[in-house]
Amino acid sequence: MKRSDRLVAMTNYLIEHPMELISLPFFSDTYGAAKSSISEDLTIINRRFQEDGIGYLASISGAAGGVKYIPRVGPEHSQSFIERLCEDLEDPSRILPGGYLFMSDVLGNPSIVRNIGRLFASKFADLDIDSIVTVATKGIPIAYAVASFLNVPVIIVRRDPKVTEGSTVSINYVSGSSKKIQTMVLSKRSLDLGENVCIIDDFMKAGGTINGMKSLLQEFNANVCAIGVLAEAEDEEEERVVDDYISLLQIKNVDANNKEIEVVKGNYFQTSNH
């Protein structure tokens, strides 16, 4: 295969297989090219991925070595994406009775959701995560987006047991803001004991739901390595029961009477590792 064809094919292959170690002989065999040519191709692809702000290729040397596509969004790309999102969410027509914010259209846009997933995956790529855990319903699309970039499965905690889940483990927990007792269930087969998990959700107020998930995950001896939420509410900081989380957005000052709202960047942009 000619270099030009190979570059297209390898770009596509790498994008479809993030975080997966691919050996040079695999590429050589698949595309009928010498290892030296494949290495040159990978140098070109690596340069382009970095300039386009979508990640880089990590080289692992040795007999079991190869190349791995690590998704990583550059700070310029991530900042401009989140700034646009903040602006969009500050539209006063989004304010609902009770001071809630209508976000279903944003969460329904697959391209926005994919970018949100890419941002979290960038941050969590080094944590050796085995699976993404979320709770039904609104966190699901974001969880899949993160999982697709980290190449790990998604596990969905439910509010109600379903026959198609098989035997389940359930816990009762107290919601942080409303102080109501709620239930969560997780299928027994869904998680192996001792996995490294990342919790993803769309929204966090006091953090009761995330705390509930943490308790449930303890039953599986899971190690919660990371918690990512798209948006956090600012005004609940005093009562917050979860503190080790990463947020992309912070929703401040929802003023339903004057139809005003302020949405700012979350703590994702404060931490030093980015």
Next chain:
Amino acid sequence: MKRSDRLVAMTNYLIEHPMELISLPFFSDTYGAAKSSISEDLTIINRRFQEDGIGYLASISGAAGGVKYIPRVGPEHSQSFIERLCEDLEDPSRILPGGYLFMSDVLGNPSIVRNIGRLFASKFADLDIDSIVTVATKGIPIAYAVASFLNVPVIIVRRDPKVTEGSTVSINYVSGSSKKIQTMVLSKRSLDLGENVCIIDDFMKAGGTINGMKSLLQEFNANVCAIGVLAEAEDEEEERVVDDYISLLQIKNVDANNKEIEVVKGNYFQTSNH
């Protein structure tokens, strides 16, 4: 930019923007190359996409013309993918009490879900679909996968109204197999009147849920252009209330006593347009 770099960047751009018309001047300006060079690049990319079975580039000529990446899985790729999936699902340890099948691990695998989405998108790419509609919970990941390839939003019908949805339209419907009365709600803002929609779900027995969605969508004057389900149950054919659907899998003969199960390809592979 050199051709080799341009091929990597354009491949990535096209994959990230399926079903979107991209003008040649856009590529020329972005990558600083003559239109004739861009045309040659697109010929290479088109050839590779077709040989890799991921789709093709459609050229639209004229002043408002350009190029559009249309996802299309070739018959060999789609058949071999579904055959592997059937084999995996025939594992007897998946059989649950009551003759149900455990599928959460398959639906939790982002790469499998993405491939399922690509198959439906291939089939529905010509239907001019405005949005994908699904019902919480298990259909959601598949709906997003289809939507990401068709570049349209996802709209989630819920079983229970939530304050963050704003005002909603609700209907009561009779579930096809259990004959129970159930409720479905859809946020009023989620859909414009008269849209072309595609319904996606994970599983269909008699089809009561899908029929319920169709009734709810009538309230929005929506035109249901396509219905796609991952798996259909065979034994409900007599009572079926929906007939114009595409299934990828058919689950036959779940024998909980003898721990046997048969999973075969769905009607996706019977229709002539593929």
